[in-house]
Amino acid sequence: MKIILKDPLDMHLHLRDGEMLKITAPLSAKYFSGALIMPNLIPPVTSIEQVESYKKRILQAIGENVFKPYMTLFFKDSYSYEFLKEAKKHITAIKLYPAGITTNSEGGVSKIDSFSLKEVLEAMSELEIPLCVHGESEGFVMDRESEFLSVYEELAREFPKLKIIMEHITTKDAVNLLEKYENLYATITLHHLYITLDDVAGGLLRPHLFCKPIAKRPEDRMALRKAAFSAHPKVMFGSDSAPHPVSKKESLGCAAGVFTAPIALQALCDLFEKADVLDNLQKFVSDNAKNIYSLTPPKKEVVLVKEEYEVEERFGDVVPMFSKEKIGWRVESVL
């Protein structure tokens, strides 16, 4: 069995910077046509100069691969209309983080509502800059996403022309919200399609499966699968692939993030094939994102075959999801 995925897109990707970038960038660039690049560096990407300089470092790191980094800014409530108008030429979206909610998000926004962020969100709406949101409250870890949904609702209602992407959704409740507001969209990760909290903490504790938002309940995973497997037109693949060196994972205090970029397409084929919906994968990993973001990524055809592939133990000092395990599909060639 074989499938050709055209112009795969990863609409939520952490490439990091420095030495880590040299590991991650070629791995994503090999199989993906493009990716939405998250801006939570240290310091966060908040100026056009930083966007351009980060983009340049990414393009240097990808080597000979054809790959388009769709750049983002780290949301600040101080952005002016003029700044955003200029920024629009350089970015694809702006990413909003609640302060301190995940890796390198300390400079995020502490009060997220339609009043506090009115000016910036109105400007983004008018300039047609999509808003990507890490949607979690500061509540109990299993409730954070559900508690944040009222914020999504308020923003969607108050800024009906603003495209709002609920990033890496993990709950049934978030999936259901897609039907309620025309301007709400979502990304879903590979790992949230695969795992629940049981995989993280039900047997041994698995630091390499620990992520934010944390994997939820079986019924939540079922809802995510239903949306992805049916290639819901408002849902895109976004890996949230988030590498940390092994020393930050297998430690006293383990950082959040699952590294999936190099094995994502293979694992998605496996999952979609087993659910007998392989035909819908093209939409989930590319077409929906092209439509939602109006993208024309560079042409790429990734040929995958149903043959066993044993995942590398590490890439550099990063342990990927499925390290040393077998996946039922492998990449045969990239055209």
Place this chain on the structure above:
Amino acid sequence: MKIILKDPLDMHLHLRDGEMLKITAPLSAKYFSGALIMPNLIPPVTSIEQVESYKKRILQAIGENVFKPYMTLFFKDSYSYEFLKEAKKHITAIKLYPAGITTNSEGGVSKIDSFSLKEVLEAMSELEIPLCVHGESEGFVMDRESEFLSVYEELAREFPKLKIIMEHITTKDAVNLLEKYENLYATITLHHLYITLDDVAGGLLRPHLFCKPIAKRPEDRMALRKAAFSAHPKVMFGSDSAPHPVSKKESLGCAAGVFTAPIALQALCDLFEKADVLDNLQKFVSDNAKNIYSLTPPKKEVVLVKEEYEVEERFGDVVPMFSKEKIGWRVESVL
């Protein structure tokens, strides 16, 4: 401020064996009069010879301390009445594990109901041997204890003379069940009084706080605190102190267990004092257990004072709870 705790008892303790026993036994024996010793060794403690030989190793390991190990057998549905009658002279309780539910429980029982276990439980009831249970289903990790409660109910109803101890309870639902059946009792750990899942996985992932059953929701912790702080007469302190070498905690797959024995009394004083219920601690850490199990432990008076104590980073190669953190109380002397 000062408190004298008389004959502290730890009614759920993992001392392990071999080199680890040499680390753990003196630490528990220093501050506690006695403890109920869990039988999940490799292989599990299932014969009188094993009980006596393990007891001997424990007594060798405690050194000069005065300490009574209350021994247990690992529940097997094959135990005969005659065996149990003889065993009763050597043990204080029998511990029932669902197969595979926690560390070294592979030889546990795969089908727990009043019919399958009828003979053994009737014999234990008649012989007045208490049944200690690790009460978790095989369901979703946050639901396992709640799902198991119907088993407790069935056993409590069918064997009304059998003392059943719900070990290391973690949920509001389990606390509520204490009122419903006269023959149901419970132990509560130190860590479940302190933490929720937020502490394990809400910020960085904390392997040294990972345990089975997993820490639950804030409202569950509140119910546990209410029961402990009021020294509910059916509730006893059982640390479930469960050491693993650091290599098994800060690793790819982290074993379940929090090591609390050497800091438990200090941390309990801190917690009870802050809740203004220090007067109830004596019952929680000793009197209730004496009544429930009819114990007469060796006399010991542990004098604790309200003075800052920085917890040791490690004991041997085990990282304790609160490693390098400060606790508001320390042990002044043991009489």
